[in-house]
Amino acid sequence: MQTLTFAFMDPPFENERTVTFFRLLDAALDQKCNVKVFAYEGAAALSFALQRGHGNSVHGRNEKEESHPLTKDWIAALMTKAKQNQLQFEWVNCGLCVDERGVNEAIPGCGRGSPADLWRYAMASDNSLVIGTR
Amino acid sequence: MKNFFIVQSQDPFTDVRAAHQFELARTLASRGNKVKVMLVQNAVLSARLDARAGPLFQLLDNRISLYADEFSLALREITPSELLTFVVPAGLDLVINAMQDGDKVIWN
Numbered sequence A: 001m002q003t004l005t006f007a008f009m010d011p012p013f014e015n016e017r018t019v020t021f022f023r024l025l026d027a028a029l030d031q032k033c034n035v036k037v038f039a040y041e042g043a044a045a046l047s048f049a050l051q052r053g054h055g056n057s058v059h060g061r062n063e064k065e066e067s068h069p070l071t072k073d074w075i076a077a078l079m080t081k082a083k084q085n086q087l088q089f090e091w092v093n094c095g096l097c098v099d100e101r102g103v104n105e106a107i108p109g110c111g112r113g114s115p116a117d118l119w120r121y122a123m124a125s126d127n128s129l130v131i132g133t134r
Numbered sequence B: 001m002k003n004f005f006i007v008q009s010q011d012p013f014t015d016v017r018a019a020h021q022f023e024l025a026r027t028l029a030s031r032g033n034k035v036k037v038m039l040v041q042n043a044v045l046s047a048r049l050d051a052r053a054g055p056l057f058q059l060l061d062n063r064i065s066l067y068a069d070e071f072s073l074a075l076r077e078i079t080p081s082e083l084l085t086f087v088v089p090a091g092l093d094l095v096i097n098a099m100q101d102g103d104k105v106i107w108n
Helices: A016-030 A041-044 A071-084 A095-101 A113-122 B016-032 B041-047 B054-060 B070-075 B095-102
Strands: A003-008 A034-039 A089-094 A108-114 A127-131 B003-008 B032-038 B064-068 B087-090 B105-106
Touching: A003 A016, A003 A113, A003 B041, A003 B095, A016 A034, A016 A071, A016 A127, A016 B095, A034 A071, A034 A113, A041 A095, A071 A089, A089 A095, A089 A113, A095 A108, A095 B041, A108 B064, A113 B087, A127 B095, A127 B105, B003 B016, B003 B095, B016 B032, B016 B054, B016 B095, B032 B041, B032 B095, B041 B064, B041 B070, B054 B064, B070 B087
Parallel strands: A003 A034, A003 A127, A034 A089, A089 A108, B003 B032, B003 B105, B032 B064, B064 B087
Antiparallel strands: none
């Protein structure tokens, strides 16, 4: 069983990269890999527990009908999937990035750390992928 | 010789640096490395039959394997029959496989 590290810096709700990133994590779990994520810059908000869905008056939908996708829910779903498959799924947010954005309240299972954690993750992994923002 | 797997998200029509990224892939291959490129997001637009996909053809000269993310294609309503014949539709599991194989995986 291999362990893969991903570093990601895009915020939620902004770029298609975020969707691709989550698809990669999902694919890694499908391949029975342990996953470690270092979220920095805008990505520190991906696990923000106070994210809220909303209705869409233009579409005439209430909050439930709109079913707005929230990245905190995607992370929680990946954690559940990992647990069901007896895989490790670790997530650390860059503490400075969290403080800058006031997104300290992360969902359970997501920790607070520093770039040193990315180094620690990479050293403990079989391979790493850094998804940078241009 | 090393194995490189490039995930190409930037497309040559709107991102000037994409041409340089293709050049990097070409150079890596020309120096004996094994290179695979997977187009994702808007980069799949350059894989259409009717696109002016000059940079992609340059990659072919170096026998670089080219793939296009099936999900990105579907989002843009591009069917496999509308792709350049040398571009293979594939899932993101290819990226994970490359990481598992120890390839140097680069995100562009």
